Amino acid sequence: MTSSGPASVGFIYREVVGRMMEEERFIEAVGFSNVVPGSEALKLAMFIGYSAGGMGGAIAALIGAILPPTVSMLLVALAVQQFQDTPWMRGFTRGIAPALAILIAMAAWKVFHNGRRIRKRAVLLALLCLLALLIGFPPGLVVLLAGISGIWLFR
Amino acid sequence: MDLLTLFWIFLKVNLLSVSGLASIGLLHHEVVGRWLSDEQFTQAVSFASILPGSDALQLAMFIGIRAHGIAGAWIALLGSLLPPTVLMLGVVLLLYRLRREAWISSFVEGLTPAVAVLMLSVAWKLLQPALSLDWRVILLALGSWLALRSNLPPAAVLLASGLAGILLYR
Numbered sequence: 655m656t657s658s659g660p661a662s663v664g665f666i667y668r669e670v671v672g673r674m675m676e677e678e679r680f681i682e683a684v685g686f687s688n689v690v691p692g693s694e695a696l697k698l699a700m701f702i703g704y705s706a707g708g709m710g711g712a713i714a715a716l717i718g719a720i721l722p723p724t725v726s727m728l729l730v731a732l733a734v735q736q737f738q739d740t741p742w743m744r745g746f747t748r749g750i751a752p753a754l755a756i757l758i759a760m761a762a763w764k765v766f767h768n769g770r771r772i773r774k775r776a777v778l779l780a781l782l783c784l785l786a787l788l789i790g791f792p793p794g795l796v797v798l799l800a801g802i803s804g805i806w807l808f809r
Numbered sequence: 810m811d812l813l814t815l816f817w818i819f820l821k822v823n824l825l826s827v828s829g830l831a832s833i834g835l836l837h838h839e840v841v842g843r844w845l846s847d848e849q850f851t852q853a854v855s856f857a858s859i860l861p862g863s864d865a866l867q868l869a870m871f872i873g874i875r876a877h878g879i880a881g882a883w884i885a886l887l888g889s890l891l892p893p894t895v896l897m898l899g900v901v902l903l904l905y906r907l908r909r910e911a912w913i914s915s916f917v918e919g920l921t922p923a924v925a926v927l928m929l930s931v932a933w934k935l936l937q938p939a940l941s942l943d944w945r946v947i948l949l950a951l952g953s954w955l956a957l958r959s960n961l962p963p964a965a966v967l968l969a970s971g972l973a974g975i976l977l978y979r
Binding site (some may be wrong): 726776784 | 919925968
């Protein structure tokens with residue numbers, strides 16, 4: 655029903671708080687899912703599923719979170735492959751690129767800012783990462799190093 | 810071999826980012842040129858944002874199919890599923906009692922500047938045609954920015970921009 659983890663938080667809140675868990679535990683679930691790496695929607699599903707029905711609940715919630723996106727994407731991916739070379743598909747892709755760029759840029763700002771006061775250290779780290787990427791360091795390594803330096807910088 | 814690489818890439822990308830859209834910087838670097846063109850990558854991210862459900866899983870499906878057909882899709886999916894489920898299970902079973910583990914949250918806080926910079930680099934790449942003063946790109950980017958600022962749903966904005974593209978790029 656929603657297109658991403660953050661968007662689904664409000665929706666899940668209405669469904670589960672009071673019925674399956676208290677508000678405080680829900681906030682904890684959202685907090686954890688922001689801290690643990692990987693897809694947000696899945697982590698929420700695990701946490702809430704576990705609170706509601708133990709291991710079985712976690713697995714049930716997980717399957718519910720996995721099926722709709724994967725099946726719909728499978729169909730779309732196959733369709734896109736089919737129409738790849740049609741002029742309207744090319745137009746659609748070129749048209750969607752600027753919107754996607756803006757969406758990504760705004761999401762990048764949100765990731766960086768995330769409701770906190772921006773710290774000088776974070777800005778410095780961002781500049782260092784930019785520099786490392788421009789020099790040609792592999793992105794995976796840059797992200798990993800940034801995370802490790804975060805353990806010291808953001809204690 | 811291809812399948813193993815695919816699995817490793819998605820495992821790595823999902824270990825180093827906390828949400829779907831945040832992973833595209835790393836993902837772009839790993840898959841564009843190897844399995845996907847820039848154009849196909851745009852399609853993958855767009856449809857993952859438009860379709861309901863987890864973006865990360867949908868990116869895995871789309872890219873997996875391109876790389877190695879249906880088998881590729883399942884392998885990429887598995888790689889994306891393992892980090893969040895295994896780690897969250899750990900959180901549920903252990904940290905639940907120990908409360909928040911401080912170093913993990915510092916680690917993730919350290920990731921975010923790097924992830925944000927990588928995301929910007931992908932956005933920058935997508936906007937490249939604007940440098941040749943293609944007015945359509947500028948128009949669509951400005952329109953999308955205004956629409957997203959006024960909190961229109963991203964899926965609707967993307968679709969509208971894509972449809973406008975069909976008309977503008979005939």
